[in-house]
Amino acid sequence: MQKLKKEIEKKIADLRKHSESSADVAQGMLDVLNNCSSTTVQDYKDYLDDIEGSLAIWK
Incomplete structure (x- = not known):
């Protein structure tokens, strides 16, 4: 579960580059x-999966 949390945090940081x-x-x-x-x-x-979808929209 910790690995998933870290991956989500990384994706949120990527999302922050596109939309605060x-x-x-x-x-x-x-x-x-x-x-x-x-x-x-x-x-x-x-x-x-939801975060990755959001990132795909912004990219």
Whole structure:
């Protein structure tokens, strides 16, 4: 799970290069996932896919 979190953080940093506000929203969602006791590995995988989709739109 830590590897997924690091990958998401890296993608958020990439997103920040294109849109500060989108990156802020993405970071907020990651914070929610990190603070929720019922978050699963699949939740992080799904969120990583979402971030990658956002990056594809901006690129």
